[in-house]
Amino acid sequence: MKSIWKNYKTESAYDELMFSEFQSRAVSHKLCQYLNSLKKEDIDKRKIAAELAIMEMGISFTVYSDEGNIDRAWPFDIIPRIIDGKEWLIIEKGLKQRLTALNCFISDVYGEQAFIKAGKMPGEIINSSKNFRKECIGVKPRHNVWANICGSDLVRDKDGIMYVLEDNLRVPSGVSYMMENRVITKRVFPELLQDIHILPIDDYPTHLHDMLLSIAPHQNGQVTCVVLTPGIYNSAYFEHAYLAQQIGAKLVEGSDLVVNDDDCVYMRTIQGLEKVDVIYRRIDDDFLDPEVFRKDSTLGVRGLMRAWKAGNVALANAPGAGVADDKVVYAYVPEMIRFYLNEEPILPNVPTYLCSNKEDLAYVLEHLAELVVKPANESGGYGMLVGPHATAKEVAHFREIIQKDPRNYIAQPTLAISTAPTLCKGKLEPRHIDLRPFILQGENTYVTAGGLTRVALKKGSLIVNSSQGGGSKDTWVINMEEN
Numbered sequence: 001m002k003s004i005w006k007n008y009k010t011e012s013a014y015d016e017l018m019f020s021e022f023q024s025r026a027v028s029h030k031l032c033q034y035l036n037s038l039k040k041e042d043i044d045k046r047k048i049a050a051e052l053a054i055m056e057m058g059i060s061f062t063v064y065s066d067e068g069n070i071d072r073a074w075p076f077d078i079i080p081r082i083i084d085g086k087e088w089l090i091i092e093k094g095l096k097q098r099l100t101a102l103n104c105f106i107s108d109v110y111g112e113q114a115f116i117k118a119g120k121m122p123g124e125i126i127n128s129s130k131n132f133r134k135e136c137i138g139v140k141p142r143h144n145v146w147a148n149i150c151g152s153d154l155v156r157d158k159d160g161i162m163y164v165l166e167d168n169l170r171v172p173s174g175v176s177y178m179m180e181n182r183v184i185t186k187r188v189f190p191e192l193l194q195d196i197h198i199l200p201i202d203d204y205p206t207h208l209h210d211m212l213l214s215i216a217p218h219q220n221g222q223v224t225c226v227v228l229t230p231g232i233y234n235s236a237y238f239e240h241a242y243l244a245q246q247i248g249a250k251l252v253e254g255s256d257l258v259v260n261d262d263d264c265v266y267m268r269t270i271q272g273l274e275k276v277d278v279i280y281r282r283i284d285d286d287f288l289d290p291e292v293f294r295k296d297s298t299l300g301v302r303g304l305m306r307a308w309k310a311g312n313v314a315l316a317n318a319p320g321a322g323v324a325d326d327k328v329v330y331a332y333v334p335e336m337i338r339f340y341l342n343e344e345p346i347l348p349n350v351p352t353y354l355c356s357n358k359e360d361l362a363y364v365l366e367h368l369a370e371l372v373v374k375p376a377n378e379s380g381g382y383g384m385l386v387g388p389h390a391t392a393k394e395v396a397h398f399r400e401i402i403q404k405d406p407r408n409y410i411a412q413p414t415l416a417i418s419t420a421p422t423l424c425k426g427k428l429e430p431r432h433i434d435l436r437p438f439i440l441q442g443e444n445t446y447v448t449a450g451g452l453t454r455v456a457l458k459k460g461s462l463i464v465n466s467s468q469g470g471g472s473k474d475t476w477v478i479n480m481e482e483n
Contacts, residue, residue, distance in 0.1 A: 003036055004043065008428045014160050014418040015430060016081050027084040027478055034192050035079070040426065043078075046188045047423060050078050053184050059177070060238050061466055074177060075471035078188050081420045081433060081453040085199065085479035091154070091162060091437070092447045094346030097337060099150050099439045102167060102324045104340035106146040109323055110136045120339055121332050125356070128407050129329070130377050131170070131322035133285060135292055139309055141318045142215045145441050148316040149208075149280075151175070151451075154435045155350070156418040163350045163415070165434065166330055170322040171282050175204060175438045176239040177472055178452040185474040199449035199477040204438070205246035207446040208280075212247070214443035215314040216277045224274060225249040226267060228257070228281040230299045240282050249280070259303030263310040278314045279304075285319050327376045327410045328354055351413060355406035364402065364411040368395050371411040372462075373402065386462060388414050417462060420473065422455055432456045434464050435475065450475035 010018050017028040024032035035043070051073070059074040083091075108115050109126055116123045126132050151172030153165040182201055186193055209225070216223040227249050229240035244251035250267065257276065258266050266273035281288065287297040289304040307313045323329065331352040334345040353360040353371070364371060373385040385398045402409045419430035437451030453473040454464035464470040 004038070004040065004428055005032070005036060008421060009430070011419060011430050012158060013416040013430070013432065014156055014158050016083075016156070016418050016420040016433065017079075018421065025082075027480060028082045030196055031080065031082065031192070031476075034189075043423070044426060047078055050076055050184050050188050053187050057180065057183070058238075059180050061177075061235060074180070075457065075466065076181060076184060077422045077431075077455055077457075077471055077473045078185070079421050079423055079428070080185060080474040080476045081435075082476045082478055083450060085477055085481075087162075088199075088449065088477045090346060094164075095152055095437055095439050095447050096445045097341065097343060097346050098152065098164065098167070098333060099147065099441050099445065101333065101336040101340050102150070102169065103145050103147055103441060105329075105336045106318075106321055106324050107140075107144050108340075110139060110146075110320060115336065115339055118339065120335050121329075125326075125328055125407075126323065129323050129326050131285065131320070131326060133320035133323070135305060135309075136318070136320035139318075139320075142217070142314060143441075143443055145215070146318040146321040147324065148211060148215060148318070148440060148442055150439045150441070151436045152439065154347075154437065154451075155415060158416040158418075162347065162435075164333075164347050165350055166327060167325065167333070168436075169317060169325040170284060171236075171317070172436070172438065173236040173239055174436050174452040174454075175448070176242040178436075178438070178448065178450075178475070179204060180242075181452070181472060181474040196476070197479055199479065201449050204448055205243070207440055208243070209247040211440045211442035211444070211446070212249075212278045212280060212314075212316060215316060217311055217314055218277070223277045224267070225278040225280065226252045226257075226276055228252055228254070228279050228283055228301075230283050230287065234282070236282065243280070254283070254298065254300045257301045257304075259301060259307050263303070263307050263312055265301065265304065265307045265313045276313060278316065280316050285322060288319060322377075325377070327352075327374055328356065328407070331410065350415065353411040355402050355409040355411065360411075361402070361406050364409075365399060368399060368411075370414065372414050373398055373409055373411045376408050376410060384463075386414065389460075389462075414462070420453070420455070422457070422471075422473075424457075424459075429459065431459070432462050432464065433473070450477045 019025050054073050147169040151168040155165050156162050212225050227244040265276040267276050286294050287299040289300050290297045291302045292305045337345045353364050355361045369387045371387045375383040417432050420433050421428040422431040433455050435451050438448045440446045453475045455471040456464045457471045
């Protein structure tokens, strides 16, 4: 029987499962041994079983294209990614530290602006931010927490260190896929999961529900929560429906809600109007309330900001939280941790050049072909330049648009982000990956054990976003002392 590892060659990047071509890491030893014991046809059968499960469970995502929105089955690789439990404890602590500092910052931005007054950040960065909402000045959400749900993207460089690549604080997606990946893995490798102690992730809906209850305007009596979705054409609609079902909340669209003269939010039901206390909104600020933001929006609820500012409804995440989602602001997070918490950052940032800074801009323009350039407020991998993989024409285009609007761009060195063995046409090949853990903050703070591992399915590509052809893997955090 041929070993599935026979032709697997680790690259110059750090490989999450293999120490070298022939030696597995201690944390992945059982998995690698198990895979080695399977015949190729057994692995093929498991791959087909996973694809059938995805179809049966209706796990899909939507890609926006010129031809219209396309629903696709969720791309899933059956070979999991593994993280040692001891390392995870440090990462978890670092993520909690980071979100706590970010919430202090958002609260400060809409309050005293002490961080800016202390000279830690130019005020112009906030004044020019697309996601700074002057309507939120003076508001104090419960627990002083603005970003209740955060998805931070982590990457491991060739030095083995895990870096924070960015923080997603507006409407981070992917947690439903993280959970469904585990369900599929249990179906595909039931015997393996019995022998390895993997930290569970299925308690996420309970923690999400508890967090939403903790931010309700009143803490006595029944609390009504809803999930507010833009509708079936949104790329994350599967997730909206999934989470609403998991936490026992109604899935509603803007037309299902109304704000009455008492500045309270009500849901239209066949029994009449029902008061709503907490809204887990999956709609961007711009479309949330046509009375305050975009007048032409039909997705949101007229008067919702009035109800929120009056303290009659809680919104997660709070409007205006996206000010800290700005990739320019990201560069200042280590300093926020020192300023607000008087601690040193546990997780490092990727070195970042701000094009709004003259010296940084000069360096970026001179080294464009070596750098990754990102717009400050895009997501989904759109609008990026990956210098080493770009054509001369693309580099020239970015030189022009950066010079026109330097505030809107940052640049980072091209990391040799880690790889993991991935099943490609029946063979294992290394593919680059990242990790998106999810952090909840309300009365308490919670971090998922692991997160959504995203995979760049195209050989050599560093783009892991599903909208750009990426896939995903189950993420196992393993406590070695219990295995």
